[in-house]
Amino acid sequence: MTRRRDFLAANGGRRVVMPGFVLQVRPRDDGDAAIRVGFTVTKKIGNAVVRNRMKRRLRALARDLLPGKGIAGADHVLIGRQGGIERDYQALTAELAKALTRAASPESASDQRPREPRVHHGRGKGRSPRGGAHRQPATPSQEPA
Incomplete structure (x- = not known):
């Protein structure tokens, strides 16, 4: 997958959610039985070298497991998490197999509910709508009785 709208x-x-990654699965309605996969690793994980290493690991996992255990006709997105780089590859393989089994099962686990999309207004963190920093309203001082 390469288009932003597919990832959204x-x-x-x-x-x-697994310790090394997050798996998102969404069936497509186009009737195509192909398994599509996408990878995401944010800058919070590390610099470009670390992010690319994590993506290579996720690609290898997908290449090994998705053809046999993936959901036909669905989009699969693997999102790298902070601990994914240090985790043993065998542990990641077992986690992906477990995640694919959970994703294919009927919705019963709490970690499988759809998320509400985040709304970003482009104002940055810690800013008020007018551009100033957030401040607590002044509390009236209490006068001694």
């Missing part, structure tokens, strides 16, 4: 659509699907 997958964000509305089922989500399974």
